[in-house]
Amino acid sequence: MDFLCASDALPEGTSRAFNLARATLFGVRRQGRVYLYRNRCPHRGIGLQWSPEASLLDPSGQLIECAHHGALFRVESGECVAGPCEGEMLEALACHEDAKGLWLMDSTAPADVDR
Known part of the structure; x- marks a missing residue:
């Protein structure tokens, strides 16, 4: 397992x-639930945001947004619902949260997401 951050470093x-x-x-x-994804857009295989500090959410805060071409993805499943990769999925990763914080379980193990 790889430690990612303290729980309060990823607020609701x-x-x-x-x-x-x-x-x-x-x-x-x-x-209250954390959804973890590989930072790679299925359309072009590149990271979703312009800079590491940039939000990955659209202005409404309801969808994940690729800053490069505007594709929109559901937070709960990673499914693209608008844009050039509509119907494709972000790669979900398994994570665990405990008293110490958030952990990546195994970067090769898929997560159990709501699909």
Whole structure:
């Protein structure tokens, strides 16, 4: 397991990017649950945001947005609902949260997301 951050470093309704030696990923906290995805748009295979500090959510805070071409993805499933990769999915990753914070379980293990 790889430690990502303390729980309070990913507040409700926000996103955060993480750069590990073996993976670039991001998390979104929605209704107390953390959804973790590989930071790679299925359309072009590039990261979703312009800079590491930028939000990965659209202005409404309801969808994940690719800053490069405007594709929109559901937070709970990673499914693209608008844009050039509509119907494709972000790669979900398994995570665990405990008293110490948020952990990446295994960067090769898919997460159990609401699909």
